[in-house]
Amino acid sequence: MRMFPHAAAVLAVAAALLAQPNAPPSPAGQDSRWTIALAGDIMLGRGVKRQIEQHDRGYPFAQTCSLTVRADLAIANLESPLTTAPYRTPSPWKFTGDTLDAARSLALAGFDYVSLANNHMADCGRDGFHHTMRWLDSAGVAHAGRTGCDTARFDSLRAADSLGARAYRDSLSCLPAYRTVKGIKVGFLSFCEPYLLAIARDYGGELVARADSATVARSVMAARDSCDLLVCSFHWGEEYRDHPTNIQRKLGRLAIDLGARIVHGHHPHVLQGVEFYRGGLIAYSLGNYVFDQRHERPRQSALLAIKMDGTALDSVALLPLEIVANRPQPAGKKGWRAITARMRKQCQRLGTAVEPAGSLLMVKPQAGKKKEPVK
Numbered sequence: 581m582r583m584f585p586h587a588a589a590v591l592a593v594a595a596a597l598l599a600q601p602n603a604p605p606s607p608a609g610q611d612s613r614w615t616i617a618l619a620g621d622i623m624l625g626r627g628v629k630r631q632i633e634q635h636d637r638g639y640p641f642a643q644t645c646s647l648t649v650r651a652d653l654a655i656a657n658l659e660s661p662l663t664t665a666p667y668r669t670p671s672p673w674k675f676t677g678d679t680l681d682a683a684r685s686l687a688l689a690g691f692d693y694v695s696l697a698n699n700h701m702a703d704c705g706r707d708g709f710h711h712t713m714r715w716l717d718s719a720g721v722a723h724a725g726r727t728g729c730d731t732a733r734f735d736s737l738r739a740a741d742s743l744g745a746r747a748y749r750d751s752l753s754c755l756p757a758y759r760t761v762k763g764i765k766v767g768f769l770s771f772c773e774p775y776l777l778a779i780a781r782d783y784g785g786e787l788v789a790r791a792d793s794a795t796v797a798r799s800v801m802a803a804r805d806s807c808d809l810l811v812c813s814f815h816w817g818e819e820y821r822d823h824p825t826n827i828q829r830k831l832g833r834l835a836i837d838l839g840a841r842i843v844h845g846h847h848p849h850v851l852q853g854v855e856f857y858r859g860g861l862i863a864y865s866l867g868n869y870v871f872d873q874r875h876e877r878p879r880q881s882a883l884l885a886i887k888m889d890g891t892a893l894d895s896v897a898l899l900p901l902e903i904v905a906n907r908p909q910p911a912g913k914k915g916w917r918a919i920t921a922r923m924r925k926q927c928q929r930l931g932t933a934v935e936p937a938g939s940l941l942m943v944k945p946q947a948g949k950k951k952e953p954v955k
């Protein structure tokens with residue numbers, strides 16, 4: 581597909597940013613800086629799967645993989661189970677992706693970690709969830725979002741008493757995943773808001789880590805001392821809502837209060853603002869990344885490029901993307917302007933400034949700006 585000249589410029593600048601060609605070495609001769617790229621929802625089923633069948637398995641990432649491959653750590657939410665297991669969900673939205681090929685395409689596109697705690701991961705029951713983890717393991721893509729549920733115990737409790745099963749489910753934590761990047765051990769946790777899991781309560785929802793304050797607190801406190809930097813991924817909020825809900829704001833802050841540094845949000849299918857909070861960063865929703873939705877706002881996408889200095893945030897840039905034919909590409913001029921205007925408005929409410937720097941948007945705390953309060 582032909583790219584606009586403007587889009588090609590965005591790609592070039594973004595690639596340079598993620599590769600950090602200008603980073604001067606530290607006095608000790610070692611550069612402590614490295615980069616993280618955060619992306620939103622990746623759905624490899626339905627219309628995306630048809631495109632993959634017509635083209636090739638690299639289709640979804642062909643226009644942007646030069647960016648994600650360059651990042652030291654690229655992270656996204658995988659919204660589609662990778663399985664051939666039959667659907668258990670009564671929902672009309674059927675999203676399963678291919679199996680090993682799809683997992684490999686994520687790895688080839690440079691994705692190091694995907695979150696699995698979302699409202700579609702249990703669509704094909706426990707089998708679908710387990711298959712997905714197996715294919716990701718085979719492809720070398722780390723993942724989190726699964727609880728430590730002993731399903732035999734859960735089933736016997738449920739057969740005896742639904743309250744006992746619920747109490748057991750509510751006592752579960754998210755099992756962490758770890759990766760070491762430039763000598764820094766990065767821990768990952770992933771959670772899904774419980775109301776999104778109600779549909780899956782009879783076919784695998786107990787495997788998905790729940791984004792409630794008790795589960796988040798337990799999981800963060802258990803993982804934080806085993807790593808140098810903790811990233812928490814949240815599938816939360818309401819679809820197509822412009823601003824984060826109060827629940828998103830509270831959970832994001834809770835994760836950072838307890839030791840996380842970066843909060844990676846998704847599910848609303850649209851971009852929401854970014855907040856700097858106590859040395860950490862909360863990206864409330866990165867919208868869709870690979871998806872087959874047709875309307876304008878769900879096709880506005882972005883990569884958030886975070887430059888780290890050791891375990892501290894150094895700088896943050898947003899790379900405006902737009903989804904064309906179900907995959908992201910650097911935004912053309914019109915799309916770039918629309919995303920810039922949207923992010924400015926959304927971020928302002930969170931005390932965050934968005935400043936164009938060439939074709940990128942630099943995202944930084946806005947000095948002296950009052951944030952919208954968390955109720």
Ligand SMILES: [Zn+2]
Pocket residue numbers: 659698699700815847
């Ligand atoms: Zn979702």
